[in-house]
Amino acid sequence: MSPSRVLVLNSGSSSVKYQLLDMRDSSRLAAGLVERIGEETSRLRHTPLARGGETREWNAPVADHEAALKAVSQELAKDGLGLDSPELAAIGHRVVHGGQTFTEPTVVDEAVLAEIERLIPVAPLHNPANLTGIRTAQALRPDLPQVAVFDTAFHTTMPESAARYAIDVRTADEHRIRRYGFHGTSHAYVSRATAKLLGKAPEEVNVIVLHLGNGASASAVRGGKCVDTSMGLTPLEGLVMGTRSGDADPAVIFHLARVGKMSIDEIDTLLNKKSGLVGLCGDNDMREIRRRIDEGDARAQLAFDIYIHRLKKYIGAYCAVLGTVDAIAFTAGVGENAAPVREAAVAGLEILGLAVDGERNAVRSDEPRLISPEDARVKVAVVPTDEELEIATQTYALVGR
Numbered sequence: 001m002s003p004s005r006v007l008v009l010n011s012g013s014s015s016v017k018y019q020l021l022d023m024r025d026s027s028r029l030a031a032g033l034v035e036r037i038g039e040e041t042s043r044l045r046h047t048p049l050a051r052g053g054e055t056r057e058w059n060a061p062v063a064d065h066e067a068a069l070k071a072v073s074q075e076l077a078k079d080g081l082g083l084d085s086p087e088l089a090a091i092g093h094r095v096v097h098g099g100q101t102f103t104e105p106t107v108v109d110e111a112v113l114a115e116i117e118r119l120i121p122v123a124p125l126h127n128p129a130n131l132t133g134i135r136t137a138q139a140l141r142p143d144l145p146q147v148a149v150f151d152t153a154f155h156t157t158m159p160e161s162a163a164r165y166a167i168d169v170r171t172a173d174e175h176r177i178r179r180y181g182f183h184g185t186s187h188a189y190v191s192r193a194t195a196k197l198l199g200k201a202p203e204e205v206n207v208i209v210l211h212l213g214n215g216a217s218a219s220a221v222r223g224g225k226c227v228d229t230s231m232g233l234t235p236l237e238g239l240v241m242g243t244r245s246g247d248a249d250p251a252v253i254f255h256l257a258r259v260g261k262m263s264i265d266e267i268d269t270l271l272n273k274k275s276g277l278v279g280l281c282g283d284n285d286m287r288e289i290r291r292r293i294d295e296g297d298a299r300a301q302l303a304f305d306i307y308i309h310r311l312k313k314y315i316g317a318y319c320a321v322l323g324t325v326d327a328i329a330f331t332a333g334v335g336e337n338a339a340p341v342r343e344a345a346v347a348g349l350e351i352l353g354l355a356v357d358g359e360r361n362a363v364r365s366d367e368p369r370l371i372s373p374e375d376a377r378v379k380v381a382v383v384p385t386d387e388e389l390e391i392a393t394q395t396y397a398l399v400g401r
């Protein structure tokens, strides 16, 4: 029997999420997470789903992504699912920035690694971690195909009118400045799953996907193809996020440099790591923000209101971009779990045919579901994303069989 398992690695700036899947039936054999890498309080959580599913957890410093991946490999080995298994067909890696070079999943070789490295300046939080993940996996299993699946790939169908900034064309082209978009694996998966929920083929529907995690982005998907998205050259543009500002007048940067005497690196850190929800109210977790709002905390309320205001603007904009909309889908940590965010984002948008049914919105479930009223013209849906399954599927399609 040929190998049928795929290990998926999603290396973030300070975490590694992973899943081991058997692609004969897309079942998950193991899943887990190493978080707070580089801190004293790193934590690993591992669930061997194929072996009864008892979750194991430990806290110990994990110095870097290489150490994290080695720890993951050891945990998997305890369940007989180690990286040395002959049943492993490939390792699939989420790579955040693929520029204009990569429009498809790609088997990694030296040239591919060099290109991912060249793109570090436009994905400084993500691409370095993705590279370390690939290199460590290569060292552990040099014989296995490593496949890179790019966050940017789904967005390469955007028309030039949406992908270009209105800045001097020669300067933009020289520095490859354009809007690339991110979270593409999630936008692709969720837009297809939303069509399925409506009982239609992806080609038959227009969908707005709101991926609201720690990073957050919106996309407008026409007939299965992305026509606009809220993130740009880097994952900083667009919606208000956990720690990122999203849209801001670019002149804020000149002002902070000239008048605030901040260095470019300090401004970069300010906008990427100390802004968004955490910059507005000190918390980036929506659960904590809702708890504070319930206690009457005005700063948390204002942060929430700014988050929602931006979200509404993108919903309205993408209705205009698409012309007709069949559904709006909420996904990722906030989108899947925070009913008050969904309610507030859609409130007052009756003019666009949008409404949320309170009872349906309150239901907690891991299944895709509609939360709009029965007779709604435009459906509002909660559709859990599964970036790992999508990466595994694309990886196996390329190297399996």
Ligand SMILES: Nc1ncnc2c1ncn2[C@@H]1O[C@H](COP(=O)(O)OP(=O)(O)O)[C@@H](O)[C@H]1O
Residues within 6 Å of the ligand: 212, 213, 214, 215, 242, 284, 285, 286, 287, 332, 333, 334, 337, 338
């Ligand atoms: N039950 C919940 N209620 C509200 N927000 C939640 C809940 N669970 C998770 N979240 C939010 O989801 C975020 C994480 O989303 P996730 O998609 O896992 O992010 P990422 O993949 O970017 O790390 C948390 O920071 C938190 O704000």
Ligand SMILES: CC(=O)OP(=O)(O)O
Residues within 6 Å of the ligand: 012, 096, 126, 151, 182, 183, 213, 214, 215, 216, 235
């Ligand atoms: C691209 C991006 O923002 O990713 P994440 O949400 O994982 O930080």
Ligand SMILES: [Mg+2]
Residues within 6 Å of the ligand: 213, 214, 215, 332
């Ligand atoms: Mg995410």
